[in-house]
Amino acid sequence: MLSNTAEYALRAVHFLARRPQESRTIQQIAQDTQVPADYLSKVMQGLARAGVVASQRGKHGGFRMARPVETLTLYDITEAVSPTQVLDRCPRNRPDHAEKLCALHECCRQAALAFNRRLQETRLVDVLEGGYLDGDFAPAAPADGEARAAWPALP
Numbered sequence: 001m002l003s004n005t006a007e008y009a010l011r012a013v014h015f016l017a018r019r020p021q022e023s024r025t026i027q028q029i030a031q032d033t034q035v036p037a038d039y040l041s042k043v044m045q046g047l048a049r050a051g052v053v054a055s056q057r058g059k060h061g062g063f064r065m066a067r068p069v070e071t072l073t074l075y076d077i078t079e080a081v082s083p084t085q086v087l088d089r090c091p092r093n094r095p096d097h098a099e100k101l102c103a104l105h106e107c108c109r110q111a112a113l114a115f116n117r118r119l120q121e122t123r124l125v126d127v128l129e130g131g132y133l134d135g136d137f138a139p140a141a142p143a144d145g146e147a148r149a150a151w152p153a154l155p
Contacts, residue, residue: 050080
């Protein structure tokens with residue numbers, strides 16, 4: 001349900017949110033998040049258009065948080081770059097499913113709605129503070145110069 005684009009956006013915003021007032025370059029973000037810089041540039045443009053991050057050109061340019069982390073949900077971040085598809089009609093255009101979805105596609109619709117609800121309920125600040133899933137979800141931010149555990153590879 002989570003596209004690579006949405007996953008990359010979450011990684012980038014998580015990185016920026018650890019020091020929300022500091023601007024970071026695409027290269028810095030890409031290195032920390034293990035996201036290809038060219039692809040990350042497009043993701044960051046989408047986040048900037050949505051007002052999640054702010055961009056600044058020039059010698060001290062880069063990206064920084066545009067909104068307080070307390071006001072952002074994971075849904076805000078993912079929807080800015082890759083909205084979740086929620087079925088409202090049969091993808092096979094079957095006439096016998098015109099009035100309502102079949103059981104299979106209704107199940108998929110309900111799963112997408114539940115996924116969106118979870119993202120809407122999860123604030124970025126909760127993930128940053130490790131308060132999600134009994135503190136097992138968000139690793140502590142490494143000190144400058146320390147190695148970061150590798151992000152899991154995406155297919």
